[in-house]
Amino acid sequence: MEYDNNWQEKYSDMIATASGALARLRPGQRVFIGTGCGEPLALVSAMTDRAGQLADVEIIQLITKGDAPYADKRLADCFTINSFFISSNVRDMIQEGLGDYTPILMSDVPRLLHSGRLPLDVALIQVTPPDSRGKVSLGISVDIVRSAAENASLVIAQVNPHMPWTHGDSLLDIYDLDLLVPVDAPLIERLSNPPHEVSKKIGREVAALIPDGATVEFGLGRVPGVGRIPQAVMDFLHDKKDLGIHTEMISDSLMGLLESGAVTGARKTIDRGRITTSFCMGTKKLYDYVDDNPLFCFRPTEYVNDSNVIGKQKRMVSINMALEIDLTGQVCSDSVAGRFYSGIGG
Numbered sequence: 001m002e003y004d005n006n007w008q009e010k011y012s013d014m015i016a017t018a019s020g021a022l023a024r025l026r027p028g029q030r031v032f033i034g035t036g037c038g039e040p041l042a043l044v045s046a047m048t049d050r051a052g053q054l055a056d057v058e059i060i061q062l063i064t065k066g067d068a069p070y071a072d073k074r075l076a077d078c079f080t081i082n083s084f085f086i087s088s089n090v091r092d093m094i095q096e097g098l099g100d101y102t103p104i105l106m107s108d109v110p111r112l113l114h115s116g117r118l119p120l121d122v123a124l125i126q127v128t129p130p131d132s133r134g135k136v137s138l139g140i141s142v143d144i145v146r147s148a149a150e151n152a153s154l155v156i157a158q159v160n161p162h163m164p165w166t167h168g169d170s171l172l173d174i175y176d177l178d179l180l181v182p183v184d185a186p187l188i189e190r191l192s193n194p195p196h197e198v199s200k201k202i203g204r205e206v207a208a209l210i211p212d213g214a215t216v217e218f219g220l221g222r223v224p225g226v227g228r229i230p231q232a233v234m235d236f237l238h239d240k241k242d243l244g245i246h247t248e249m250i251s252d253s254l255m256g257l258l259e260s261g262a263v264t265g266a267r268k269t270i271d272r273g274r275i276t277t278s279f280c281m282g283t284k285k286l287y288d289y290v291d292d293n294p295l296f297c298f299r300p301t302e303y304v305n306d307s308n309v310i311g312k313q314k315r316m317v318s319i320n321m322a323l324e325i326d327l328t329g330q331v332c333s334d335s336v337a338g339r340f341y342s343g344i345g346g
Helices: 019-022 042-050 086-094 107-114 145-151 197-207 229-234 252-261 284-290
Strands: 032-034 057-061 079-083 099-100 122-127 135-137 153-158 172-174 179-182 217-219 276-278 296-298 316-319
Touching: 019 042, 019 153, 019 179, 032 135, 042 135, 042 153, 079 086, 086 099, 107 145, 122 145, 197 229, 217 229, 229 252, 229 316, 252 284
Parallel strands: 032 057, 032 122, 057 079, 079 099, 122 153, 153 179, 217 316, 276 296
Antiparallel strands: 135 172
């Protein structure tokens, strides 16, 4: 993708420094922060630097992968966390009652924002530089970020050339943004550890149950002491034929599956021939892989996670994890021993 080399001059009236942009933030406001590896770290840092001037700022976020300097007990009077998914770096604050978890399906979050039931004062997001048409891409994180950007009163965008240009519903007009903060810095990376032996054994057994032509979803997270089962399954699908992918998140493990030739999407009922996803978390190798790659279709969670959309796929197979199971076969995926661990997702 060719960006507009003169964009900073063309849109000079919208450009600000991170500290200058976050000077607009006021006590008592509700702030959305972009998801996962797409988190705008420079903006988050500038916001936290203003902690002494702020109070009762509510932080809304889906998945917190990068630094969360605001999730500090010493700043509890300044920032209150309200998360739709409990990531490891905010878990202690929420479990100790210093933050909130809002149990909601990921597919319902965009509707919550569009309806105005959860009004946003400020959205901190990260995008690519604009192209010649004045379009920017949300890159690796469309999920609920698009809805936040469309509904926040003030949208501050960290503009980063390291952000991949992705296809699907990822484009915004630059005039949908209010302030542009140029930043040239690598994205957050999520490193993948080799699967545990237990994970491999489970992955092999699960893969044997997946037929040729199936459309597969790979869940997020890991089982403590066992590992990331969905990612382990991918290693044993390389001999399958015509698999399709419809999944909220993609990781580095998917690249090996694609290179094996097992994935064509030829038998998908909808979005045939394309990989439908909402966000990705991985290494720079993955980000380079999805960059300007029309095979990948990034769409909001209100589509990717919608059970009505998922139900249209024939031979849909979802590979997810549970944290607890009782003797009747009921499973729990959001908590351990009565305490929220991650959240319901979905």
